Amino acid sequence: MSDGDAQADDTTPGGDTEQSVRDRIWAVASASDIRLIAVTLLAIYAIFLFLGIVGGLDANGLYSSLERVTFFAAVYALVVLALNLQWGYAGLFNIGIAGFMAIGLYSMHILTVQIGLAYPIGALGAVLITSLFGALVALPALRLRADYLAIVTLAFAEIVRSILGSQRFAEFTFAGFDIGFGGATGPDGTLPDPVKFFLYKHPYSLRPEPNAFGEFYFGLFDLFIIDDSTAEGILYALFLSLFVGLYYFLLVRTGNSPFGRVLKAIREDETVAKALGKDTRKFKITAFALGSALMGLAAILWYTKRGGVTPTNFEPEVTFFVFVALIIGGAGSNTGSVIGGIVFGALLFRGPVFIERIINQRLEAEADPTTIFDAFGGIDPFIVYTTDNLSALRVVLLGVVLVILIQRRPEGLLGKRKEIASSIDLEDRTGGEN
Amino acid sequence: MTTTATEQDTASAEESRTATGESTGDPILQVRNLQKRFGGVVAVDGVGFEVEQGTVTGLIGPNGAGKSTTFDLITGVQNADGGQVIFDGTDITGRRPEQIANRGLVRTFQIARELSEMTVLENVMLAPPNQLGESLWRSVLPGFRGGVSEQEAELREEAWETLEFFAIDHLAGEYAGNLSGGQRKLLEMARVFMTDPDMILLDEPLAGVNPTLEEKLLDRIHELQSEGYTFLLVEHDMNVVMNHCDPVVVMHQGKRLMQGAPEEVRQDERVLEAYLGGEVEQ
Numbered sequence: 001m002s003d004g005d006a007q008a009d010d011t012t013p014g015g016d017t018e019q020s021v022r023d024r025i026w027a028v029a030s031a032s033d034i035r036l037i038a039v040t041l042l043a044i045y046a047i048f049l050f051l052g053i054v055g056g057l058d059a060n061g062l063y064s065s066l067e068r069v070t071f072f073a074a075v076y077a078l079v080v081l082a083l084n085l086q087w088g089y090a091g092l093f094n095i096g097i098a099g100f101m102a103i104g105l106y107s108m109h110i111l112t113v114q115i116g117l118a119y120p121i122g123a124l125g126a127v128l129i130t131s132l133f134g135a136l137v138a139l140p141a142l143r144l145r146a147d148y149l150a151i152v153t154l155a156f157a158e159i160v161r162s163i164l165g166s167q168r169f170a171e172f173t174f175a176g177f178d179i180g181f182g183g184a185t186g187p188d189g190t191l192p193d194p195v196k197f198f199l200y201k202h203p204y205s206l207r208p209e210p211n212a213f214g215e216f217y218f219g220l221f222d223l224f225i226i227d228d229s230t231a232e233g234i235l236y237a238l239f240l241s242l243f244v245g246l247y248y249f250l251l252v253r254t255g256n257s258p259f260g261r262v263l264k265a266i267r268e269d270e271t272v273a274k275a276l277g278k279d280t281r282k283f284k285i286t287a288f289a290l291g292s293a294l295m296g297l298a299a300i301l302w303y304t305k306r307g308g309v310t311p312t313n314f315e316p317e318v319t320f321f322v323f324v325a326l327i328i329g330g331a332g333s334n335t336g337s338v339i340g341g342i343v344f345g346a347l348l349f350r351g352p353v354f355i356e357r358i359i360n361q362r363l364e365a366e367a368d369p370t371t372i373f374d375a376f377g378g379i380d381p382f383i384v385y386t387t388d389n390l391s392a393l394r395v396v397l398l399g400v401v402l403v404i405l406i407q408r409r410p411e412g413l414l415g416k417r418k419e420i421a422s423s424i425d426l427e428d429r430t431g432g433e434n
Numbered sequence: 435m436t437t438t439a440t441e442q443d444t445a446s447a448e449e450s451r452t453a454t455g456e457s458t459g460d461p462i463l464q465v466r467n468l469q470k471r472f473g474g475v476v477a478v479d480g481v482g483f484e485v486e487q488g489t490v491t492g493l494i495g496p497n498g499a500g501k502s503t504t505f506d507l508i509t510g511v512q513n514a515d516g517g518q519v520i521f522d523g524t525d526i527t528g529r530r531p532e533q534i535a536n537r538g539l540v541r542t543f544q545i546a547r548e549l550s551e552m553t554v555l556e557n558v559m560l561a562p563p564n565q566l567g568e569s570l571w572r573s574v575l576p577g578f579r580g581g582v583s584e585q586e587a588e589l590r591e592e593a594w595e596t597l598e599f600f601a602i603d604h605l606a607g608e609y610a611g612n613l614s615g616g617q618r619k620l621l622e623m624a625r626v627f628m629t630d631p632d633m634i635l636l637d638e639p640l641a642g643v644n645p646t647l648e649e650k651l652l653d654r655i656h657e658l659q660s661e662g663y664t665f666l667l668v669e670h671d672m673n674v675v676m677n678h679c680d681p682v683v684v685m686h687q688g689k690r691l692m693q694g695a696p697e698e699v700r701q702d703e704r705v706l707e708a709y710l711g712g713e714v715e716q
């Protein structure tokens with residue numbers, strides 16, 4: 001028990017021996033949280049590599065699929081970490097995640113593409129704007145009962161989505177700037193991709209020419225027969241992983257502190273926190289604003305690369321997915337959040353798409369095109385059929401996963417974890433500060 | 435007890451307490467004409483009393499007399515429909531619970547409200563007021579976190595001493611939700627002491643606590659009394675009330691029935707009738 005948050009706590013009573021052996025394996029595997037995250041990621045890579053090889057992907061195809069897996073694992077980890085602060089720690093039930101993500105992304109677009117601010121300044125501004133919205137939404141709900149926050153956030157997200165998609169706000173003038181949300185198809189102009197600035201001299205020229213680092217980087221990947229666009233994607237995935245690290249660091253510090261302790265107390269019993277002299281409103285607003293800001297930033301990092309700036313990216317199912325991912329990992333645990341994000345993003349979100357790709361590839365490769373066309377009336381309708389039903393299939397899959405999880409591991413994949421809300425090891429009485 | 439958790443860092447609070455533990459004659463708490471109704475039920479119907487500094491004042495009365503609700507009204511957990519609460523010379527009526535707690539008036543709950551998914555240590559470490567690390571940026575920014583840890587290390591020692599004082603130090607790393615009923619009561623007490631209060635309202639603190647521990651606990655209440663703390667104690671066990679509380683306030687049907695030394699209360703006809711369930715003539 002001495003390593004504080006670095007230890008999983010096995011409180012499951014060892015009923016049968018099989019159970020306790022499994023628990024022991026878990027205890028060893030989770031001795032270090034970082035290792036646990038790494039092991040999960042590697043296991044998932046192994047699964048995808050295996051399926052990719054079986055499916056006959058070439059080297060470039062394999063790397064590109066790992067790059068995509070990493071991308072979705074990372075973006076989900078980011079949003080899940082943010083939700084864990086609000087819901088896992090403080091018990092603030094935010095079911096308007098999609099709304100805060102949309103605010104972050106659209107603010108970014110307006111500040112950079114439309115107004116012309118530099119990327120980092122635009123990102124900072126967008127994060128501040130999202131945190132303001134977070135505080136504003138939380139404010140009235142804090143005076144009311146806890147479930148009102150859920151209603152308010154849900155309504156907020158839907159209002160945001162309909163305003164962003166509305167033709168009326170497609171273009172307007174604000175404080176002397178001609179800006180707009182672009183209606184149903186979103187605003188014109190792609191967001192600057194920060195990774196391109198590392199690789200190219202003029203990233204947005206017609207045929208961007210690599211700079212010195214770009215030459216070196218692409219050259220390196222050429223050795224492994226990986227094309228430039230995949231190499232670029234890999235760098236972006238690394239860039240995202242860096243942010244996962246930053247979020248994790250920030251939120252572990254937030255959680256393992258007197259601040260985090262008050263948040264936990266609010267989740268457990270707010271009346272007690274108040275009776276002990278804590279002004280819980282202050283803590284709730286701070287946590288909610290920070291969580292919302294992190295959701296906004298996550299959306300910027302996500303849709304800069306994939307999906308673009310459109311209101312359709314922010315339907316309520318996004319919020320549902322993030323909750324599922326957090327429940328998989330275990331609400332209340334930052335390490336669990338990262339694992340939940342990885343497992344969800346890679347296996348449940350990306351997995352079905354990947355398998356579908358592989359099946360299609362096999363069909364194309366193995367079958368004589370003419371007979372396939374004869375038999376199914378062309379391959380395209382088949383792809384269209386599966387793609388259309390993908391989101392429905394995914395939701396069914398999620399339902400099954402949720403039911404199994406809630407029955408078998410209600411505390412999340414990692415089981416019950418002891419992540420003590422303190423900057424020091426409280427049980428080590430004689431110990432110094434960490 | 436050689437050292438108590440509260441001996442350190444209490445210089446300012448110490449001034450307001452008497453070293454001898456004898457009552458100074460100043461009321462630290464004045465309750466005037468408090469009213470609270472729940473729909474048709476009048477839970478508190480104009481109760482009023484005073485608690486003198488340095489006393490262990492008993493608050494008794496049959497079930498449903500309105501004792502717990504009175505505690506809620508005093509500590510701001512519920513808003514009174516009427517009346518006044520004055521603590522340490524300040525009118526605290528209508529203040530928020532955290533403001534009242536930060537003035538040094540804290541309470542425990544009749545049904546212990548432990549923070550189940552937090553360990554016993556986390557529970558008590560929550561209580562100290564105005565911790566540096568309660569500010570987010572201090573807890574997060576590298577240059578400031580050192581100070582947060584330093585203060586936490588001091589509080590950790592205080593927390594351990596408090597747990598020892600209440601004989602639950604062997605449970606320090608346990609989740610509060612795994613504690614027995616009596617242990618939860620002790621945890622609640624440990625927690626309120628960590629807020630460094632002046633006055634403590636205890637709502638049936640002995641319910642579920644085993645007899646040996648009960649004795650210890652009462653001894654400790656008197657030790658703390660001698661350090662200048664003031665207690666208002668709701669208790670059902672008449673032996674405890676007669677031996678440990680002075681004066682005793684009796685409530686019945688939301689009103690103060692009488693107030694006096696334990697002897698007087700014991701011999702009062704009205705009190706007997708109230709407890710026997712008879713209607714009391716007013």
Ligand SMILES: Nc1ncnc2c1ncn2[C@@H]1O[C@H](COP(=O)(O)OP(=O)(O)O)[C@@H](O)[C@H]1O
Pocket residue numbers: 472475476477478495496497498499500501502503504
């Ligand atoms: N939240 C509530 N809603 C409705 N009635 C309540 C509530 N709290 C207390 N009461 C009623 O108020 C009266 C006083 O209750 P309480 O203060 O708990 O008494 P005591 O602590 O002296 O046993 C009882 O009749 C009780 O049923």
Ligand SMILES: [Mg+2]
Pocket residue numbers: 501502503544
């Ligand atoms: Mg009661």
